[in-house]
Amino acid sequence: MLLLLSPNPIGENPERVVQFAQSSLRRRDSRFSIGPRTVTSRPIGRGSDLAPSLSEGGPRLPLFRRRLVAAAMFVSDCRREFYDVIVSQRVLLLVASDVDALCACKILQALFQCDHVQYTLVPVSGWQELETAFLEHKDQFKYFVFINCGANVDLLEILQPEEDVSFFVCDSHRPIHVVNVYNDTQIKLLVKQDDDLDVPAYDDIFRDEEDEEEDSENESDGSEPAEKRRRLQEDVIERTMKRRQRREWEARRREILFDYEQYEYHGTSSAMVMFDLAWIMSKDLNDMLWWAIVGLTDQWVQDKITQMKYVTDIGILQRHVSRHNHRNEDEENSLSIDCMRIAFEYDLRLALYQHWSLYESLCNTSYTSASLKLWSVQGQKRLQEFLADMGLPLKQVKQKFNSMDMSLKENLREMIEESANKFGMKDLRVQTFSIHFGFKNKFSASDIVYATASLMENIEKEGHETTNFIKALDSLSRGNLDKLHQGLDLAKKQLRAIQQTVASCICTNLVISQGPFLYCCLMEGTPDVKLFSKPVSLCLLSKYLLKSFVCSTKNKRCKLLPLVMAAPMDVEQGTVIMVGIPPETESSDKKNFFGRAFERAADSTSSRTLHNHFDMSIIELKTEDRSKFLDALISLLS
Amino acid sequence: MEPAEVEFLAEKELVTIVPNFSLDRIHLIGGDLGPFNPGLPVEVPVWLAINLKQRQKCRLIPPEWMDVALAGSLIRQTQEKLEEIRDQERKEDTFTPMPSPYYMELTKLLLNYASDNIPKADEIRTLVKDTWDTRVAKLRLSADSFVRQQEAHAKLDNLTLMEINTTGTFLTQALDHMYKLRTNLQPAE
Numbered sequence: 001m002l003l004l005l006s007p008n009p010i011g012e013n014p015e016r017v018v019q020f021a022q023s024s025l026r027r028r029d030s031r032f033s034i035g036p037r038t039v040t041s042r043p044i045g046r047g048s049d050l051a052p053s054l055s056e057g058g059p060r061l062p063l064f065r066r067r068l069v070a071a072a073m074f075v076s077d078c079r080r081e082f083y084d085v086i087v088s089q090r091v092l093l094l095v096a097s098d099v100d101a102l103c104a105c106k107i108l109q110a111l112f113q114c115d116h117v118q119y120t121l122v123p124v125s126g127w128q129e130l131e132t133a134f135l136e137h138k139d140q141f142k143y144f145v146f147i148n149c150g151a152n153v154d155l156l157e158i159l160q161p162e163e164d165v166s167f168f169v170c171d172s173h174r175p176i177h178v179v180n181v182y183n184d185t186q187i188k189l190l191v192k193q194d195d196d197l198d199v200p201a202y203d204d205i206f207r208d209e210e211d212e213e214e215d216s217e218n219e220s221d222g223s224e225p226a227e228k229r230r231r232l233q234e235d236v237i238e239r240t241m242k243r244r245q246r247r248e249w250e251a252r253r254r255e256i257l258f259d260y261e262q263y264e265y266h267g268t269s270s271a272m273v274m275f276d277l278a279w280i281m282s283k284d285l286n287d288m289l290w291w292a293i294v295g296l297t298d299q300w301v302q303d304k305i306t307q308m309k310y311v312t313d314i315g316i317l318q319r320h321v322s323r324h325n326h327r328n329e330d331e332e333n334s335l336s337i338d339c340m341r342i343a344f345e346y347d348l349r350l351a352l353y354q355h356w357s358l359y360e361s362l363c364n365t366s367y368t369s370a371s372l373k374l375w376s377v378q379g380q381k382r383l384q385e386f387l388a389d390m391g392l393p394l395k396q397v398k399q400k401f402n403s404m405d406m407s408l409k410e411n412l413r414e415m416i417e418e419s420a421n422k423f424g425m426k427d428l429r430v431q432t433f434s435i436h437f438g439f440k441n442k443f444s445a446s447d448i449v450y451a452t453a454s455l456m457e458n459i460e461k462e463g464h465e466t467t468n469f470i471k472a473l474d475s476l477s478r479g480n481l482d483k484l485h486q487g488l489d490l491a492k493k494q495l496r497a498i499q500q501t502v503a504s505c506i507c508t509n510l511v512i513s514q515g516p517f518l519y520c521c522l523m524e525g526t527p528d529v530k531l532f533s534k535p536v537s538l539c540l541l542s543k544y545l546l547k548s549f550v551c552s553t554k555n556k557r558c559k560l561l562p563l564v565m566a567a568p569m570d571v572e573q574g575t576v577i578m579v580g581i582p583p584e585t586e587s588s589d590k591k592n593f594f595g596r597a598f599e600r601a602a603d604s605t606s607s608r609t610l611h612n613h614f615d616m617s618i619i620e621l622k623t624e625d626r627s628k629f630l631d632a633l634i635s636l637l638s
Numbered sequence: 639m640e641p642a643e644v645e646f647l648a649e650k651e652l653v654t655i656v657p658n659f660s661l662d663r664i665h666l667i668g669g670d671l672g673p674f675n676p677g678l679p680v681e682v683p684v685w686l687a688i689n690l691k692q693r694q695k696c697r698l699i700p701p702e703w704m705d706v707a708l709a710g711s712l713i714r715q716t717q718e719k720l721e722e723i724r725d726q727e728r729k730e731d732t733f734t735p736m737p738s739p740y741y742m743e744l745t746k747l748l749l750n751y752a753s754d755n756i757p758k759a760d761e762i763r764t765l766v767k768d769t770w771d772t773r774v775a776k777l778r779l780s781a782d783s784f785v786r787q788q789e790a791h792a793k794l795d796n797l798t799l800m801e802i803n804t805t806g807t808f809l810t811q812a813l814d815h816m817y818k819l820r821t822n823l824q825p826a827e
Contacts, residue, residue, distance in 0.1 A: 114693040282658070283694050336749075336759035 074181075075168075075188050078277045082168055082190060083111070085143070090118045092141040094133060094149060096614050097125040097469060098302075098536060099452045101148035103271035103295035104170060106476050107288045108145070111278055123469040124149060126612035127158070134159050141165075148172060148270050149614045154179045155187060170270045172299070173614060175260055178205055192268050192276070200256045207249070263591035264616055266304040271295025272313060279320070286324050286340050291476060293317055293342070293433045297445040298453070302536070303543050303581075306590055314431050318344055321433065340437040340478065345444070348413055349430045351495055352447055355488050358404070359387075359397045364495040366502075366544035370551045371425045375503035382423065389419045437478060451487030452476060454494050457534035494537060497528035502545050511549050513558050516637035517580075519630065520545060522567040532567045535618045538579050541565070546584045560585065562594070564633070569620055575610075576626055580617045592617050601632040644800050648743035649685040655696040656680075684744065688751050698752040703737035704745065706761050720765040727772045733796040742770055742800050773801055781809050785816060 075081045091112075095105045105121070112119050120141070122133045130149060144167050146155075151171035156179060161167070169180065170190040174197070180187050181199050191197075275292035278284040296313050299305045305313075321342050335341075350368065353361035362368050362383065372386065373379035387397055392415075396404050413429065420428040434444040456472040475483035501522070505511055511520045520542075522529050532538045542565040550559045562583045569577040580594025595616025602609040607625035621629060650668075661674040671682055679699065682690075690696040705719045726734050738744060745766045753759040777797070784792050 114695075285694065336753040336756075338759075339754050 074193060075190050076193070078190060078273075079280050081188060083277060083281065085166075086145070086168075087115050087117055089143050090141055091120075091143045091145055092133075092137050093119055093121045093145050093147065094124050094130060095121065095469075096148035097123060097456060098148060099298035099449050099456070099472075100172060100269050100271055100295040102452060102456070102469075102473055102476060103291040103298070104147050104269075104274045106291050106473065107271060107274040107278060108147070110285070110288060111274075111281070111283060114283060123466050125465065126614070127153075128612055131158065134161075138162070138165070144168070146171060151176045151180060151189065151191075152264070152614075152616070153177055156183065161186065170273055172266045172268060172270050172304075174265050174267050175199075175263075178257070178260070182206070190273055190277075192273060197267075198260065200260055204256050205253055262596060263593050264595045265589070265591045266299060268313065269295040269299050272317070275320075284320070284324075286342060287478070289317070289320050289324055290340070290342055290433075290435055292320075293445050294448050294452070294476070297432060298449045301446055301449050302539060304590060306588075311431065317433070338438055340435060342433055342435050345432055345434050346413070346429050347432050347434065347444060348416060349428050352450060352488065352491060354401050354442065354444065355447060356492060357398050357400055358392070359394075360492075360496075361401075362386075364492075364499045366499075366547050367428070368425065369499055369502075370544070370548040372423065373548075373551060374499075375506050375548070375552075386419060386423055389422065390415050441481065443484075447488065447491075448476070448484070450491035450495070451484055453536055453540075454490035455483065455487040457537055458490060459530050459534070460490075494531060494540075497531050498537075498541050498544055501526065501528065501532070501541060502548050505545055506548055506552050511545065511563075513555075513561065514564075514630070514634050516561070516634060518546070518549065518558065518561045518563045520563065520565050521626075522565075524568050524571065529568060533569045533577060535577065535579070535613055535615070538565065538567055538577060539581065539618070541567075542579050542581050543584075546581060550584050559583075564594070564630075566626065568623070574623045575620050576623050577618065577620050578626075597633060597636060601629055601636050604636070605629055605632040607632075639799075639803050639806070641800070641803060644740075644803050645743045645747070647799070648740035649688075649747070650683050651738065651740055651744060652681045653684050653687050653701060653744075653748070654679050654681055654699040655687050655690065656699065657690065657696040659695050684747060688747060691752050691755075698748065698755045700748060700756045701738070701744070703741070704748070704756065704762055706758050706765065720762060720769070724765050724769045724772070727769050731776070733773060733776065733794060735796045736769075736798055739798050740800070741766065741798065770801075773797075774804060777801055777805050781805055781812075784809075785812050788816060788820070 093105065093108065095101050109119075109121075111117075120137070122137070124130045124133055134144070138161065142165055144165065146167060146169045148171050150167070150169045152173045152175065154177050155167055155169070163186075165186060167187045168190060169187060176189065176191070176197065176199070178200065180189060182202055269292070271292045272295060275284060275288055278288050296310070296317065300310045321344055325342050349365065350358070350361040351365045356364075363374055368374075372382045374383060384394075387394065392408060396408060401409075417429055420426070432445050434442060435448075436442045452472045452475055455475055456468055458468050458471075461468075471483055472487070474480045475487050504526070505520055505522075510522075511518050513519075522532060532541055542563055545565065546563045549563075553559060560583050562581060564578060564580045566576050566578045569575045578598070580592065580598065582588060582590060582592045582594075598609070598617065598619050599611065601607075602611075602619070602621070605625070605628045607621055607629045609619050609621040609625070609629070611619050613619070656677060656679050657674040658676050659674060660676055661672055663670055663672040671686065672680065674680060687696065687698055691698055703719060703723075706721055723734070723737065745762065748756060749759050749763055756762065777794075780792070780794065
C-alpha cells in the first residue's frame with residue numbers, strides 16, 4: 001500500500017519513488033496505535049463563543065503527505081534517542097528569544113561542555129530569521145535542535161530539508177503541528193509525554209490514496225457491450241458511494257483539525273525538559289536546577305500557564321531542590337559560603353522588592369497596583385491606608401529594602417499577607433525559589449526573569465540584535481553579576497514605564513470595547529513607547545493593562561473580553577505590532593484564539609501583515625492597514 | 639619563573655578522586671593513569687582531577703593535610719593539620735616544614751574548582767592565607783637583613799618554590815645593584 005503519489009511526478013526519479021514506496025511498505029507494518037490520545041472535542045472555553053465564524057475554512061494542511069507513518073514521534077528515551085545521537089556530531093542550536101529558551105539553552109550548553117560536543121548557537125527572533133539561519137547552515141550540519149520554536153508549524157514544508165537531516169524540537173508552544181507529530185524519520189519531539197496534548201488519531205487525518213488511482217484506472221477495457229454496461233453501472237454506484245464517504249471523512253477531518261489547532265497555549269517549560277535530560281544522565285547540578293526554575297518562573301510571570309500547572313511543576317522542582325540542597329550544615333561539614341544554595345520560599349508577589357524599595361515595588365507590581373487602583377487619587381489613599389494598617393512608616397518603606405529596619409523586615413511576609421487579605425488581595429504570596437551565594441547575593445527567581453527579559457529587549461544600545469541575546473545569556477551565569485545588576489536596573493525602568501502607561505491608558509479611557517474584544521492603541525508620542533515595540537514587553541504591558549482594566553471597569557460584560565493591543569513598531573517603515581491576549585478570569589485556561597483569528601482577518605482584507613513571531617498571536621502590520629484589519633477582525637469574531 | 643609556571647609544576651602532584659565512569663588504564667608518556675571504576679578511589683595528577691571535576695565525571699577528596707584541626711591525639715604524631723601548622727609557623731623564627739611543597743597552589747586550585755567537595759572550605763582558605771602571610775613576612779625580613787648586612791650567601795630551609803618565586807626577582811636584582819655599587823666604590827678607596 002502506497003502512502004501517496006503526487007499526480008504528476010514530473011522531475012521525480014522514478015527509481016527513487018519506487019524505492020521509497022518499498023521502504024514505506026516495511027515501515028507501515030510496524031505501526032502502532034496511539035493509545036489514549038484519541039480525538040477529544042475541545043471543551044468550549046471562555047471567549048470561544050465569541051468566535052463561531054472561525055469554523056469556515058480549515059487550517060491549510062495538505063491531505064496527502066509523503067513520508068508519514070502512523071507513529072507519533074515523541075522521543076521516549078531522551079538520552080538514547082537524542083543525546084547519544086548528537087554527542088558525537090556537530091549540532092546547530094536555534095534558540096528563540098525568550099527567557100525560557102535562554103535557560104534551556106544554558107542547560108544544554110553546560111551538558112555540551114561536559115562532553116565536548118561541537119555546536120553553533122544561532123539566536124532567532126522569528127520565522128524569517130529561522131529560515132535564513134537554516135539556509136545558511138544546512139550544508140554544514142545534519143542535526144538541528146530547535147529550542148522554543150518550530151513545534152506549531154509544518155517544519156518540513158517550511159524548511160524543506162534533505163533526507164538525512166534530523167530535527168530535534170524542544171518547544172513549549174502548543175498545539176504541536178500534526179505533521180511534526182506523525183513524522184517518523186526527520187522530526188523528533190522532546191516533549192514530556194504526560195502533557196495534555198490531545199493529538200488527533202492518525203487515521204482521522206491522513207489516509208492512503210490507492211483509491212485515487214483506482215478511480216482513474218476505471219476505464220472500460222474491451223469486453224462485450226452488455227457486460228460492459230452492467231459493470232459500468234455497478235462501477236458508477238460504487239464510485240458515488242466512495243465519493244460520499246470521502247466527502248464525509250474530509251468534513252470530519254476539517255472539524256477535527258480545526259478544533260485541534262484553534263487555540264494556542266503552552267506546555268511544560270523547555271528548561272524543565274532539558275533539566276530532566278540532565279537528571280537522567282546524572283549530570284544535573286544546582287546551577288542547572290536554578291535555570292530550570294527560572295524557565296518555569298518565566299512562564300508564570302508571562303502568564304503562559306495555568307496556576308495549577310505552575311503549582312504542579314513547582315512541586316516537581318521542589319523535590320530536586322531538596323535533593324541538592326539538603327546538606328545539614330553543622331560544625332563538622334559546613335559548605336563554603338560561595339557555593340550556591342537554592343531555597344524554596346513562600347514569597348511575596350512584589351516584583352523586585354528586594355532590590356528596590358518596598359513602596360516602589362508595591363506601586364509597580366501589576367497585582368497590587370490593579371487591586372488598589374493606584375492610578376486614581378483614591379487608590380493612592382488606599383495605599384497609604386494599607387501601609388498604615390501594617391504599621392510601616394512611610395520613611396522606612398520608601399528607602400532601599402536592604403536598609404529597612406530589621407525589626408520590620410522580620411515578619412514582613414506574614415504582616416503583608418494579613419493586611420492584604422483585608423484589602424482584597426488574597427494571592428499576594430506565591431510559591432517560588434530563591435538563590436543565595438556569597439555574602440550579599442540573594443535573588444528570587446522572578447527577579448532574574450525580569451532582569452534577563454529586559455536585557456534581551458534592551459533598546460538603549462543600538463547594537464546587533466544578537467549582542468543583546470548573548471548579554472542576556474551571559475547574565476544567567478553566576479560569574480556575571482554586573483550584567484545581572486544592569487538587567488535589574490533596566491527591569492525597574494521597564495516596570496515603571498509599564499505602570500505609567502497603564503495608568504494613563506485607564507485614566508484617558510484608551511481601552512475601548514469593540515464588541516467581541518477590547519482594543520487599545522498606543523500613539524506615537526506616548527512616553528516610553530519605544531520600549532513597547534518589542535514583543536515580550538508589549539505582552540507584559542497588555543496583560544497588566546487588562547488586569548487593571550478589569551479592576552477599574554464596572555461593565556460586567558467587558559470584564560470577560562479579551563484584549564487586542566497595538567503599538568508603533570518602526571516609525572520609518574510605518575509598521576505596527578499587534579498582540580492579542582485571552583480574557584482575564586480567575587480560572588482561565590490561558591488558551592488564545594487570536595493566532596487563527598489574525599490569520600483569517602489578514603487573508604480576508606489582504607492587509608500587509610507579517611506573522612513573524614513564534615507566538616501566533618503577535619503580528620506586525622502596516623499602519624495604513626490597521627483600521628480595515630480591525631474591522632475584519634470585529635466582523636470575524638462577532 | 640612566572641607564577642603560572644610554578645602552578646603548572648604543581649599540577650603534577652597526585653590527589654585522590656572518586657570517578658563515576660569506567661575506563662581502562664591509559665598509558666601516557668609521563669606514566670600510567672587508572673584504571674577508573676565508578677565509586678572506587680584512584681590517584682591522579684591534579685590537572686586531570688580538575689578537568690574531570692569540571693566535566694562532572696568525578697568527586698575530589700581533599701588531601702589529608704587540608705583540614706582545619708586535629709581529629710584526635712593519635713593523628714598528631716603522623717601529620718599536622720592546618721591550625722597546628724599555622725601556630726607553629728608563628729612561633730618559630732625560621733621556616734617550618736610544610737605538608738606539601740605546593741601547598742599554596744593546591745589549596746587555590748582545589749578550593750576554586752571543588753569547594754563543594756571540601757568541608758569547611760572558608761576556614762581552610764583563611765588558615766592557609768595566614769600561614770602564607772607569616773612565611774612571606776619572614777622571608778622579607780631575612781631578605782632585608784641579607785641586603786643590609788651585605789652577606790655573601792645565606793641558607794634557608796623549608797621554603798616552597800612559590801615563595802622563592804615571589805622574592806626571587808627582587809632579591810637577585812637588589813643584590814646585583816649592591817654588587818655594582820660595591821665594585822664602583824672600591825677603586826675610589
